[in-house]
Amino acid sequence: MYTLYKRVSPYLVALSMAFFFLSCTNTDNLEPEPNEVGSLSIEFEHLVGGSPFDLDNEYQRANGETFSVSTLNYYVSNIILSKEDGSTFVVPQEKSYFLIRNHTPETCLITLDSIPADTYTGIAFTIGVDSLRSVSDISKRTGVLDPAQNEGMYWTWNSGYIFFMMEGISSEAPEDPTGTRAFRFHIGGFGGYESATLNNLKDINLSIHHGEGAIVRKEKQPKIHLIVDVLKVLDGLEDVSLEENATVMFNPYSSVIAENYTQLFTLDHIHN
Amino acid sequence: MRSIYSLLFVVWIFITACNKPEVAPVEMVKGLDLPDHFPSPVYDFSANPYKEEIFLLGRDLFYEPKLSANNTIACGSCHLQSNAFTHHGHNVSHGINDQLGKRNALPLFNLAWQPIFFWDGGVPNLDLTSLNALHSPVEMDERIENVLIKLAEDEKYPTRFEEAFGNAEITSQRFLQALSQFMYSMISSQSKFDKVQLGEASFWDDELKGQALFEQKCSPCHAGVLLTDFSFRNNGLPINHDFERGREEITLSEADRGKFKVPSLRNIAVTGPYMHDGRFRTLRQVLDFYSTGVQSSETLDPLLQAEDTPGIALSEIEKTQLIAFLETLTDYEFIRDKRFSETNDDFTK
Numbered sequence: 001m002y003t004l005y006k007r008v009s010p011y012l013v014a015l016s017m018a019f020f021f022l023s024c025t026n027t028d029n030l031e032p033e034p035n036e037v038g039s040l041s042i043e044f045e046h047l048v049g050g051s052p053f054d055l056d057n058e059y060q061r062a063n064g065e066t067f068s069v070s071t072l073n074y075y076v077s078n079i080i081l082s083k084e085d086g087s088t089f090v091v092p093q094e095k096s097y098f099l100i101r102n103h104t105p106e107t108c109l110i111t112l113d114s115i116p117a118d119t120y121t122g123i124a125f126t127i128g129v130d131s132l133r134s135v136s137d138i139s140k141r142t143g144v145l146d147p148a149q150n151e152g153m154y155w156t157w158n159s160g161y162i163f164f165m166m167e168g169i170s171s172e173a174p175e176d177p178t179g180t181r182a183f184r185f186h187i188g189g190f191g192g193y194e195s196a197t198l199n200n201l202k203d204i205n206l207s208i209h210h211g212e213g214a215i216v217r218k219e220k221q222p223k224i225h226l227i228v229d230v231l232k233v234l235d236g237l238e239d240v241s242l243e244e245n246a247t248v249m250f251n252p253y254s255s256v257i258a259e260n261y262t263q264l265f266t267l268d269h270i271h272n
Numbered sequence: 273m274r275s276i277y278s279l280l281f282v283v284w285i286f287i288t289a290c291n292k293p294e295v296a297p298v299e300m301v302k303g304l305d306l307p308d309h310f311p312s313p314v315y316d317f318s319a320n321p322y323k324e325e326i327f328l329l330g331r332d333l334f335y336e337p338k339l340s341a342n343n344t345i346a347c348g349s350c351h352l353q354s355n356a357f358t359h360h361g362h363n364v365s366h367g368i369n370d371q372l373g374k375r376n377a378l379p380l381f382n383l384a385w386q387p388i389f390f391w392d393g394g395v396p397n398l399d400l401t402s403l404n405a406l407h408s409p410v411e412m413d414e415r416i417e418n419v420l421i422k423l424a425e426d427e428k429y430p431t432r433f434e435e436a437f438g439n440a441e442i443t444s445q446r447f448l449q450a451l452s453q454f455m456y457s458m459i460s461s462q463s464k465f466d467k468v469q470l471g472e473a474s475f476w477d478d479e480l481k482g483q484a485l486f487e488q489k490c491s492p493c494h495a496g497v498l499l500t501d502f503s504f505r506n507n508g509l510p511i512n513h514d515f516e517r518g519r520e521e522i523t524l525s526e527a528d529r530g531k532f533k534v535p536s537l538r539n540i541a542v543t544g545p546y547m548h549d550g551r552f553r554t555l556r557q558v559l560d561f562y563s564t565g566v567q568s569s570e571t572l573d574p575l576l577q578a579e580d581t582p583g584i585a586l587s588e589i590e591k592t593q594l595i596a597f598l599e600t601l602t603d604y605e606f607i608r609d610k611r612f613s614e615t616n617d618d619f620t621k
Contacts, residue, residue: 138445146444148443157394158394158395192522195523
């Protein structure tokens, strides 16, 4: 009996070690199971330059102008996740519209579910609402696309969503009849329904430069942490003078601000 | 080889089965009298099929002052049935707190055939038109979210929504579809002009001469049985571009400066004042303008530049004849139809 045990034990040890390693790889989820899905969240953290961003707080820009922001809302849509090998996962259209509202922190953290288990190293999305949805039937305009639920992010006289809204006060902005020095950026334009016009839809493409990608598993929900530098709306590719451009809505200058907001986003890090 | 043919046949069946029929199937527009002499409508009835209870709800909403910020103005305040649903006697519409808009109210009829809405074509779908009036600060100055709350708190509307849609939930989609349903049902097709087309009546002498003139001089724009081609054109009205740019406000293209949607001329005798800003009170003034007032500009329509002086040459007699013809476009049955009236006690379904 003893000899048998002695003879078998090395095998037993080997076997149990094998089990141990196997179960290890299982908990580490190195190999996702076929058809395994999980969820992933994306956080939009707003900053001004390097400092925290607070509504109604006064900031100063490089050109000396001061400003505070009372509203910052924008649409994020058509999200695409990419992997290291270049292949992608396109989040299904009907689950891919989000309205980020700085004054409502819950909206700054979005969660995508039913994502195939994999490791994602990049993310792309659109700022705005694509032209297809912009002209869609009223029955498809639910949730944040419902003009009754999107806090005025919609032009009724020129049917279309406002993609990006930033409003606030600047001592350099001209005084309006009520005595306030307000600036208002309402940026939209999906390219026009019948005839081509302004197109301010912008695609953002971000990927990680170091460290590990977002590992999506059934039991694990990674978080992609984006930093959104609000200052770039004004000091982006081009300087937007609040004195000269306090009101920018549906006019050609809006494309300058739209170009600027392509610069807002950086993929800072990923929590796995 | 045979099997290839049968395969092709099956594929063909699939393809033809997927093709949309030219005319909307009858059951989808049940309850609506689509005139035989009209082209196919462009409104997608299948997304909002006619139902009597939805139509009736839409009518109540159309005449409901709660749709405005201070509960004083209804759609029907500016769109009056006796004037084919425009605002008679006001050049630019008077809205809430008597504020003036910059545009003259448009009449409402045959909206299911209309591909694009408002003078500048800013709205591509009938279901989205109500939002425009609702949100306009010079019209109703209200927000749809507030309207939905007011309706939900009202004593009658929850039941009315339930009758129409099966439960009492009041959503923007239902609200807009009910208004659309009332509006797309407003079909005007019983004028003398229609009856002549159908061989049920004939024109008098002046009307006949007027028709010939109209076909020659006006039909290129005010075209066909709907009396518009729905294009955007500049007909030469002098306008102040600091204040009004027409279609350019939507497309931001200078080529569209001063262009407006060609309006239908149906019911034109009762829809004055005329033009996007209501500058003319009478049809005679309109014709005086076409004969002597047309101003040339970069975007003036080429059709109005065909003669030596811009515009359309018309003698006084011809103007009288044209007016005689234009008066045959009034559809008295439509403007008196109890189905569309605010007070419709004697209307039973």
